Amino acid sequence: MSSAAVSYARENQKRFLDELKDLLRIPSVSTAEEHKDDIRKAAEMVANDLKRIGFEHVETISTQGHPLVYADWLHASGKPTALCYAHYDVQPAEPLDEWKSPPFVDKDAYPLKGEEAQAASKNWTEPSERNNNIYARGAVDDKGQLWMQLKAFESLFKGGNGKLPINGRVLIEGEEEVGGESIEEFVKKNAASGKLKADFALVTDTELFAPDLPTLCVGLRGLLYTEIQAQGAKSDLHSGVYGGAAPNPLFALVEIISKLKDADGKILIPGFYDDVQKPTDDELKAWEHLPFNEEDYRKAEVGSSVLTGEPGYSVLYRTWARPTLEVHGIPGGFVAPGAKTVIPARASAKVSMRLVPKQDPDDILKKYTEFVKKVTPKGIQINIKVHSKGPACVVNTDNKFARASVEAMHEIFGKDTVYIRSGGSIPIVTQFEEDLKIPSIMMGMGLPDDNLHAPNEKFHIPNFYRGIESIIRFFQILGQ
Amino acid sequence: MSSAAVSYARENQKRFLDELKDLLRIPSVSTAEEHKDDIRKAAEMVANDLKRIGFEHVETISTQGHPLVYADWLHASGKPTALCYAHYDVQPAEPLDEWKSPPFVDKDAYPLKGEEAQAASKNWTEPSERNNNIYARGAVDDKGQLWMQLKAFESLFKGGNGKLPINGRVLIEGEEEVGGESIEEFVKKNAASGKLKADFALVTDTELFAPDLPTLCVGLRGLLYTEIQAQGAKSDLHSGVYGGAAPNPLFALVEIISKLKDADGKILIPGFYDDVQKPTDDELKAWEHLPFNEEDYRKAEVGSSVLTGEPGYSVLYRTWARPTLEVHGIPGGFVAPGAKTVIPARASAKVSMRLVPKQDPDDILKKYTEFVKKVTPKGIQINIKVHSKGPACVVNTDNKFARASVEAMHEIFGKDTVYIRSGGSIPIVTQFEEDLKIPSIMMGMGLPDDNLHAPNEKFHIPNFYRGIESIIRFFQILGQ
Numbered sequence: 001m002s003s004a005a006v007s008y009a010r011e012n013q014k015r016f017l018d019e020l021k022d023l024l025r026i027p028s029v030s031t032a033e034e035h036k037d038d039i040r041k042a043a044e045m046v047a048n049d050l051k052r053i054g055f056e057h058v059e060t061i062s063t064q065g066h067p068l069v070y071a072d073w074l075h076a077s078g079k080p081t082a083l084c085y086a087h088y089d090v091q092p093a094e095p096l097d098e099w100k101s102p103p104f105v106d107k108d109a110y111p112l113k114g115e116e117a118q119a120a121s122k123n124w125t126e127p128s129e130r131n132n133n134i135y136a137r138g139a140v141d142d143k144g145q146l147w148m149q150l151k152a153f154e155s156l157f158k159g160g161n162g163k164l165p166i167n168g169r170v171l172i173e174g175e176e177e178v179g180g181e182s183i184e185e186f187v188k189k190n191a192a193s194g195k196l197k198a199d200f201a202l203v204t205d206t207e208l209f210a211p212d213l214p215t216l217c218v219g220l221r222g223l224l225y226t227e228i229q230a231q232g233a234k235s236d237l238h239s240g241v242y243g244g245a246a247p248n249p250l251f252a253l254v255e256i257i258s259k260l261k262d263a264d265g266k267i268l269i270p271g272f273y274d275d276v277q278k279p280t281d282d283e284l285k286a287w288e289h290l291p292f293n294e295e296d297y298r299k300a301e302v303g304s305s306v307l308t309g310e311p312g313y314s315v316l317y318r319t320w321a322r323p324t325l326e327v328h329g330i331p332g333g334f335v336a337p338g339a340k341t342v343i344p345a346r347a348s349a350k351v352s353m354r355l356v357p358k359q360d361p362d363d364i365l366k367k368y369t370e371f372v373k374k375v376t377p378k379g380i381q382i383n384i385k386v387h388s389k390g391p392a393c394v395v396n397t398d399n400k401f402a403r404a405s406v407e408a409m410h411e412i413f414g415k416d417t418v419y420i421r422s423g424g425s426i427p428i429v430t431q432f433e434e435d436l437k438i439p440s441i442m443m444g445m446g447l448p449d450d451n452l453h454a455p456n457e458k459f460h461i462p463n464f465y466r467g468i469e470s471i472i473r474f475f476q477i478l479g480q
Numbered sequence: 481m482s483s484a485a486v487s488y489a490r491e492n493q494k495r496f497l498d499e500l501k502d503l504l505r506i507p508s509v510s511t512a513e514e515h516k517d518d519i520r521k522a523a524e525m526v527a528n529d530l531k532r533i534g535f536e537h538v539e540t541i542s543t544q545g546h547p548l549v550y551a552d553w554l555h556a557s558g559k560p561t562a563l564c565y566a567h568y569d570v571q572p573a574e575p576l577d578e579w580k581s582p583p584f585v586d587k588d589a590y591p592l593k594g595e596e597a598q599a600a601s602k603n604w605t606e607p608s609e610r611n612n613n614i615y616a617r618g619a620v621d622d623k624g625q626l627w628m629q630l631k632a633f634e635s636l637f638k639g640g641n642g643k644l645p646i647n648g649r650v651l652i653e654g655e656e657e658v659g660g661e662s663i664e665e666f667v668k669k670n671a672a673s674g675k676l677k678a679d680f681a682l683v684t685d686t687e688l689f690a691p692d693l694p695t696l697c698v699g700l701r702g703l704l705y706t707e708i709q710a711q712g713a714k715s716d717l718h719s720g721v722y723g724g725a726a727p728n729p730l731f732a733l734v735e736i737i738s739k740l741k742d743a744d745g746k747i748l749i750p751g752f753y754d755d756v757q758k759p760t761d762d763e764l765k766a767w768e769h770l771p772f773n774e775e776d777y778r779k780a781e782v783g784s785s786v787l788t789g790e791p792g793y794s795v796l797y798r799t800w801a802r803p804t805l806e807v808h809g810i811p812g813g814f815v816a817p818g819a820k821t822v823i824p825a826r827a828s829a830k831v832s833m834r835l836v837p838k839q840d841p842d843d844i845l846k847k848y849t850e851f852v853k854k855v856t857p858k859g860i861q862i863n864i865k866v867h868s869k870g871p872a873c874v875v876n877t878d879n880k881f882a883r884a885s886v887e888a889m890h891e892i893f894g895k896d897t898v899y900i901r902s903g904g905s906i907p908i909v910t911q912f913e914e915d916l917k918i919p920s921i922m923m924g925m926g927l928p929d930d931n932l933h934a935p936n937e938k939f940h941i942p943n944f945y946r947g948i949e950s951i952i953r954f955f956q957i958l959g960q
Contacts, residue, residue, distance in 0.1 A: 031818030092820055098715065178819060221720060225819045234783025235578065236934040239806045240701060240904030243834050244745065244789045244798035246782045250807045251741070258738030261731070263857055265724065302726045303714025306859040309724045318724035326719045327730045328822050333809035334830060338511030339658060339705045339867035340572055341832060342808050342933055350814060352821060354723050377743055379786040387819035424720030453822055454716040 005159030005472045009151065013465055017134070019049070020147045020464070023088070024136040027104045030066055030089035030178045039174050042088040042143075043067045046172055049150055054157035055170065063182035066174030073157075074167045079479050080401070081167035083198035083438065084153075085428055086146035086205060087176035090138035091453045096120030098455035101128045103137040133458040140446040144459035145204035145467065146172060148445065152471035159472075165479025169198055173428075176205070179225070179388025180427055187428070191435040200401040201432045202474075204467065206444025209420050210291050211460075214409035214470075216402065217442035219279075219320065219421030220429055222355035222392035224364055227385040228253060228372060229348040230332075239341040247379030249347040250333050256382075257349055259375045261325045265309045265318075267353070269364075269371045272323070277358040279321050283419075287316045290418060301448055320421035324354045350387075354423060361389045390427025395440050401478065405441045408473035412466050424452075443470065485639030485952045489631065493945055497614070499529070500627045500944070503568070504616040507584045510546055510569035510658045519654050522568040522623075523547045526652055529630055534637035535650065543662030546654030553637075554647045559959050560881070561647035563678035563918065564633075565908055566626035566685060567656035570618035571933045576600030578935035581608045583617040613938040620926040624939035625684035625947065626652060628925065632951035639952075645959025649678055653908075656685070659705070659868025660907055667908070671915040680881035681912045682954075684947065686924025689900050690771050691940075694889035694950075696882065697922035699759075699800065699901030700909055702835030702872035704844055707865040708733060708852060709828040710812075719821040727859030729827040730813050736862075737829055739855045741805045745789045745798075747833070749844075749851045752803070757838040759801050763899075767796045770898060781928055800901035804834045830867075834903060841869045870907025875920050881958065885921045888953035892946050904932075923950065 009016075028042035029035040043060050046069045051058045055071035066089060074081065093103035097120035105128045107121055128135050134144070149170070156164050173183040190196045206217035230249035237246050261267050279287075294315055298307050309318040318324075332347025334340035353368070355361060369384050376382050396402075397419065406417040422442075429440045445467035451457045489496075508522035509515040523540050526549045531538045535551035546569060554561065573583035577600035585608045587601055608615050614624070629650070636644050653663040670676045686697040710729035717726050741747050759767075774795055778787050789798040798804075812827025814820035833848070835841060849864050856862050876882075877899065886897040902922075909920045925947035931937045 031820065032816070092814070092816065092818075094814070094816070094820075095716070223720070223821070225821065227819075232784050235931065235936075236575070237782065238904060238933040239804075239808065239832060240703070240834060241902065241928075241932060242782060242799065243804035243806050243903060244802055245777075245787045245795050247784050247786070247788045248806055250810065251737070254734050254737045254807060255743065257731070257734045263735060297725075302717065302722060304712050304727050304859045305861065306727070307725045308727045308857070308859050315725050319722060322724055324719075324723035326723050326728055326821075326823055327734060327813070328719065328820060328824070329813035329815040330730065330810040331815035333807070334572070334574070335809040335811035335815065336512070336572065336574070338572075339707075339830065339832075340511065340574075340808060340933065341703070341705065341806075342571075343806055344808070350819065352719060352819075354720060377788070379784045379788050381785065422721065423723060424718065448721075451715070452721060453718040453820065456715075 003159060003472065003476060005155040005476070006469055008158045009155040009468050009472060016147070016151045016468065017461065017464065020144055021105050021134065023143045023147060024138055025105045028089050028174065029092050030175050031092060039066045039089060043069050043174055046088055050170060053150065053154040054162055061186070063186070065182045068183055068186055069172040070170065072169040073164055076164055076167045076479060079166045080199040081169065081197065082475065083196060083201045084149050084168060084170045085201055085203045086149055087142045087173045088146060089174040089177050090141070090143065091177050093137040095455060097123050099124055100126040100456055101135045105136050132461050134461055135456055135458045137457055139457050139459035140450040141452045141457065142176065142205045144464055145445060148204055148464060148467035148471060149202070151468045155468065155472055156475060165476050169196065171196070183428060184431060187431050187435055196436055198436065198438055200438050201440040202471070203426060203429060203440045203442045204444055205426055206422050206442045207446030207448060207450065208444065208463070209418050211447060212413060212415065214413040214415055214417040215444070216397065216405065216417055216419050217422050217444060218397055218419050219394040220392060220426050221423050222359065222361055222390050222427070223352060223425035224355060224361050224389050225352040225387040227348050227350050227387060228256065229383045229385060231346050231381045232379060233343065233345050235345045237343040239343045242343055246343050247377065248343045249380055250330065250344060252377045252380040253330060253347055253349045255377055256372055256375050257327055257351060264311055265324065267323065267325050269367050271367050272364065275358040275360065276323065276356055284317070286419060287314070290316070290420070292316060319423040321356050323356050323359060325351065327351050354425065355392050357392045357394050359392065361391050365389065390425055391430050393430040393433060395429065395433065395442070399439055401439060401441050404477040405443050405474045407477055408470050411473050412470045483639060483952065483956060485635040485956070486949055488638045489635040489948050489952060496627070496631045496948065497941065497944065500624055501585050501614065503623050503627060504618055505585045508569050508654065509572050510655050511572060519546045519569060523549050523654055526568055526626070530650060533630065533634040534642055541666065543666070545662045548663060548666055549652040550650065552649040553644055556644055556647045556959060559646045560679040561649065561677065562955065563676060563681045563912070564629050564648060564650045565681055565683045566629055567622045567653045568626060569654040569657050570621070570623065571657050573617040575935060577603050579604055580606040580936055581615045585616050612941050614941055615936055615938045617937055619937050619939035620930040621932045621937065622656065622685045624944055625925060628684055628944060628947035628951060629682070631948045635948065635952055636955060645956050649676065651676070663908055664911060667911050667915055676916055678916065678918055680918050681920040682951070683906060683909060683920045683922045684924055685906055686902050686922045687926030687928060687930065688924070688943070689898050691927060692893060692895065694893040694895055694897040695924070696877065696885065696897055696899050697902050697924060698877055698899050699874040700872060700906050701903050702839065702841055702870050702907070703832060703905035704835060704841050704869050705832040705867040707828050707830050707867060708736065709863045709865060711826050711861045712859060713823065713825050715825045717823045719823045722823055726823050727857065728823045729860055730810070730824060732857045732860040733810060733827055733829045735857055736852055736855050737807055737831065744791055745804065747803065747805050749847050751847050752844065755838040755840065756803065756836055764797070766899060767794070770796070770900065772796060799903040801836055803836050803839060805831065807831050834905065835872050837872045837874050839872065841871050845869065870905055871910050873910035873913060875909065875913065875922070879919055881919060881921050884957040885923050885954045887957055888950050889923070891953050892950045
């Protein structure tokens with residue numbers, strides 16, 4: 001705790017935060033074609049900072065999709081090597097009118113294209129920094145946590161006369177929110193070459209189980225995200241004139257999706273649960289001792305009248321270790337205010353499944369596709385587009401890297417670490433284990449109410465600082 | 481046929497069409513708040529022309545919604561009085577990118593607000609007048625058919641030295657596509673006063689059963705158009721983190737809607753069919769003799785792989801005389817291209833029902849509301865908004881007005897008239913019968929492939945002219 005690196009980090013907190021705000025100003029929305037330039041800007045900012053703080057071999061690597069950023073510093077002979085992962089891309093900010101402050105920090109920083117965005121900006125009446133939080137799309141997912149890594153490295157370089165206590169590789173992607181295909185390919189290609197040779201990975205894209213409670217995430221759900229595209233008539237038809245004769249692709253999607261899951265949340269695709277692996281009894285028991293109150297969670301986080309999901313499983317079990325199926329949007333037909341009596345020619349539905357350990361995404365996709373085709377009503381042509389696909393994983397904590405991270409967080413937080421899973425998906429963690437044969441330390445500093453993927457996403461600023469210090473101490477302990 | 485009015489109409493065809501194009505240039509979309517000024521402009525153009533051609537007491541009547549236009553000329557002592565109805569409002573033009581020519585005639589005439597409209601306009605490569613059709617939103621529904629009335633009256637005034645062969649009242653509305661509340665109220669209020677006293681109504685908002693086949697429409701379905709608004713969590717949530725615990729209003733709507741209708745098209749709302757009135761055996765038999773080929777209809781009009789709907793009923797029966805239920809759009813969640821793993825806080829579904837004679841819209845709304853509430857999943861709050869509501873009707877043709885219209889069309893088309901129903905809804909026809917005690921003559925000149933409510937709506941220009949001449953002769957015969 002008396003380390004020069006930690007002191008440097010504390011002295012430079014304000015500047016670190018200002019730099020993070022600059023990164024947050026770039027609307028690097030990876031799913032939107034119109035933000036391609038912003039994606040590149042964000043990658044460049046990351047690469048430039050890696051260069052500035054002391055990394056070598058800094059590369060912005062072009063891909064079929066968005067660029068990867070790679071850097072390394074490998075002069076700590078005999079010390080372990082970390083592979084540090086984060087992502088600079090963000091989810092779309094929509095619905096814009098539910099934000100209280102600009103989703104990209106400044107009102108002017110956001111390209112207010114179209115009437116909708118300009119109308120929405122009228123609701124942005126609060127400052128982006130309030131109650132010790134920074135509010136922005138990507139604040140916690142994952143730009144804030146990406147910047148923790150860079151600022152920990154900067155502090156270590158500065159406090160160590162240009163040297164790190166361990167060897168470091170950094171690999172940052174820009175497609176995490178859209179399936180991460182490019183990094184998958186890159187890791188696969190470089191697994192044998194030694195370019196990514198490391199002893200462990202540090203992944204900062206998860207959260208603390210509760211404020212002030214140091215947390216390691218040891219399991220993630222996988223994701224299969226599809227879009228069912230349906231076509232009925234050759235063009236839009238008047239529902240008065242053709243209602244009763246023309247197939248309606250919107251109604252067909254309703255029929256299909258209603259058959260995928262029952263009212264209790266049980267997924268009805270044949271064979272869907274065949275390979276589901278249960279958590280160990282020890283893990284299930286540990287979850288029971290976590291500070292979790294279902295009623296508080298319902299009220300404060302979800303805000304619905306009741307919670308839903310499969311009977312017989314706890315909330316943590318359901319969201320961490322049971323597969324789920326959700327529909328995210330049903331584009332097609334008339335969705336503007338008012339009424340239009342149309343039978344649309346085309347419609348589609350964005351349907352995703354969260355997967356748990358041992359479920360194979362390709363096997364699930366096959367079963368899903370077969371079932372969807374089977375229950376497709378007559379007169380409707382369907383096509384299933386896959387937006388992303390990755391398996392679940394559970395990581396091992398019985399290693400010196402996990403122990404060092406726990407020791408570091410104990411120093412910074414003054415508390416014992418809890419082990420949790422996350423219902424979200426970080427496919428790269430599975431790949432690090434399978435292709436690089438290294439465990440991942442998922443040391444995240446988000447909070448459960450940080451509004452990931454939702455309006456008013458935030459990052460608690462003290463957690464940004466504690467994250468930097470925890471990483472500094474983690475690497476220093478490993479380098480001793 | 482040698483009438484001066486008919487000659488005048490023939491000499492002025494080109495000007496009549498040019499005037500119609502001017503009316504079509506005004507994007508008078510009644511469901512869209514941003515087109516309020518356009519609605520007013522369209523009403524003014526109609527009122528100005530009524531004045532110009534010789535009508536008296538021309539009024540643009542302000543309402544809670546969009547203005548009504550009224551005019552009369554009542555100096556044909558001892559002759560019958562017509563109440564002529566049409567509407568100047570139109571459906572939205574979306575999806576804009578499926579139009580081959582500008583939906584409002586000229587590319588520049590349309591307010592290209594937003595990127596979407598500007599992008600769509602790149603597809604508008606064809607001229608608006610092609611193959612003897614005029615392509616535009618509202619071309620046939622109903623501006624073209626509205627203008628037939630005005631141009632018939634103009635020709636009669638000109639050919640009759642400023643006099644009409646019968647008495648004429650004109651009542652034009654701007655809310656037909658959004659439920660027609662204002663005209664309903666106006667007719668109700670003026671039913672007793674005598675302001676709308678007439679012997680019959682002429683309604684030009686229907687179609688010919690086949691090209692060159694004079695047609696009277698004698699029945700219309702009613703319409704109940706609702707929006708089910710659903711709320712789950714208090715704000716949008718990450719489907720990884722909350723999937724398995726948070727209610728999803730989109731999935732809830734899918735569950736609800738899937739329970740409203742079965743795969744065969746049978747509506748499952750208890751009591752829904754209680755009051756359904758069957759067509760007479762004579763009417764059913766007449767439909768069998770109409771020139772209708774189901775396979776041609778499927779290919780040319782619908783363009784789907786099969787037709788759908790209740791087994792045991794013919795296509796004409798299903799679309800004209802059986803109630804149906806359709807979903808037109810499901811706004812909410814993420815509907816842009818790409819993927820977003822969101823559980824939306826709110827979503828809604830636009831659901832409408834077409835009603836047949838003897839079904840009471842209020843009774844159906846009550847049964848529908850009760851059933852929707854009953855099948856709403858836990859954790860979801862719903863609200864049902866009614867966009868429009870009107871009963872079906874069947875009109876009597878055993879009167880001199882129907883006979884005169886048949887005689888007029890026989891002169892112009894050289895063929896016998898067929899009697900059909902329409903699956904669409906014109907609530908005012910029921911009201912004319914109930915409140916004013918007058919029969920409606922539904923003499924429409926549209927064609928089955930005119931793309932009502934769809935991209936590339938058109939009006940066959942020869943039918944515009946034949947419509948004008950048929951109305952001229954209809955009124956001349958009645959005035960003999």
